[in-house]
Amino acid sequence: MSTILVVDDQPMVRRLLAHLFSAEGYEVVEAEDGRWALEALGGTTPPDVCILDVMMPALDGWEVLRRIRSDPETQDLPVVMLTARGQAQDRLRAWRLGCDAFIPKPFDPPDCLEEVRAVLARSPEERLGLRERQRAVAEGLTSRSGRRRAG
Numbered sequence: 001m002s003t004i005l006v007v008d009d010q011p012m013v014r015r016l017l018a019h020l021f022s023a024e025g026y027e028v029v030e031a032e033d034g035r036w037a038l039e040a041l042g043g044t045t046p047p048d049v050c051i052l053d054v055m056m057p058a059l060d061g062w063e064v065l066r067r068i069r070s071d072p073e074t075q076d077l078p079v080v081m082l083t084a085r086g087q088a089q090d091r092l093r094a095w096r097l098g099c100d101a102f103i104p105k106p107f108d109p110p111d112c113l114e115e116v117r118a119v120l121a122r123s124p125e126e127r128l129g130l131r132e133r134q135r136a137v138a139e140g141l142t143s144r145s146g147r148r149r150a151g
Contacts, residue, residue, distance in 0.1 A: 002048035002120055003027040007037040007064065008082070009056040013105075017051060017082075020109050021116070034059025038067060041074050049120055051112075052099075054083035054090070062097060069098045078119045078127055082107060092141060095134035100127055 004026050006017045011032075018028040029047060031037040033056045040047070050068070054061035061081060068074045081094045084105040094102050100119045103112055122130070 001025045001027060003029060003045065004116065005029045005031060005037065005040055005047035005050040007031045007034065007050060007056070007061070008053040009033055010053075013053070013082075016109065017112070020113055024113065033057055034061065034064040037064050041068065041077070046074065046077065049078040049080060049100075049116060051080045051082050051116065054081060054085050062093065065094070065097045065099060076124055076127070078122075080116055080119055082112070092138040095131075095138035096142070098131045098135065100131065 004021050006014050006028055008014050009032055014030045014032070018030060021028050029040055031040050035058050037050070037052065052061045052064060061083065065079055065081070068077055068079060078100045080101040080103060081099045082103045082105065083090065091102050101115050103115055119127070
């Protein structure tokens with residue numbers, strides 16, 4: 001079964017997700033912030049998907065996602081953003097940075113499970129194509145608004 005890296009600074013969220021995915025047979029690795037996440041990604045057995053919170057101390061999820069996509073070892077890793085930052089501009093930023101799915105908090109655990117299953121079911125080519133389409137949409141919407149946001 002697949003390994004899921006859950007990155008969130010809130011222990012209750014990590015425990016909930018660990019329980020949810022473990023009950024379905026997934027192996028779960030937890031990280032309490034972005035630095036621990038990058039350390040976990042550098043291990044000998046990379047996860048099959050990363051569930052990544054945005055607002056964390058030390059190293060936020062945006063920076064972790066940037067580093068994941070810029071590292072040849074992890075650039076293809078599926079990343080699901082799970083965040084309390086659920087406004088449209090946050091979703092667009094996540095798309096520009098290359099996330100595979102975006103789940104706003106508070107979240108429904110069964111919906112989260114289904115979203116992660118859907119991400120894992122896609123081939124690497126399908127994930128890359130979806131990321132490219134999402135990035136193009138985000139860039140198009142951002143440039144039409146007349147404001148360029150740093151991503």
